[in-house]
Amino acid sequence: MADDAFDDFDDEDELDHFTDAQDTVWDSVLADLRTGQSQTDWCWFVFPVLTGIDDAPMAMFYSLRDCAEARDYVTHHILGDRLDTCFRLVMDHDQDAATLLGDTCAYKIRASATLFEAAVPHQPLFAKVLDQVFAGQRCTKTQRLLQQPPPDPF
DSSP: HHHHHHHHHHHOOHHHHHHHHHHHHHHHHHHHHHHOOSSSSHHHHHSBBBBTOSSHHHHHHTTSSSSHHHHHHHHSSSHHHHHHHHHHHHHTTOOHHHHHHHHHHHHHHHHHHHHHHHHTTTOOOHHHHHHHHHHTTTOOOHHHHHHHHHHHOO
């Protein structure tokens, strides 16, 4: 009978680590994107990328496994709105993302937009970011990984 109590227990939201990380720096993220000067390393958990884009521990922890998980992220009651806000702030500048936030962050943003464009093709924001900020260039590594995802490390 005691085991039955666990059957009704909801697992922790699989995306909580994103909201937890963002909550600690959200004001800084918005300020950085508005001014075009990244002062902290928040790109991994604000613009998540596909698992396999980078093998650094932080990159792996804040990556999304596939298009289904990316769709969950976009429809999340907090993360979806934040992602939309951040991509729109990136588009508000007349500079390309590398000039705006540096090469590394620009790569993450392009990889993230490429993933979300594939996951949510009916949402025009992601294609618009890629076209406007990256001159239409998609992240080829993201596209390749979507075709042949890496084996599950677990």
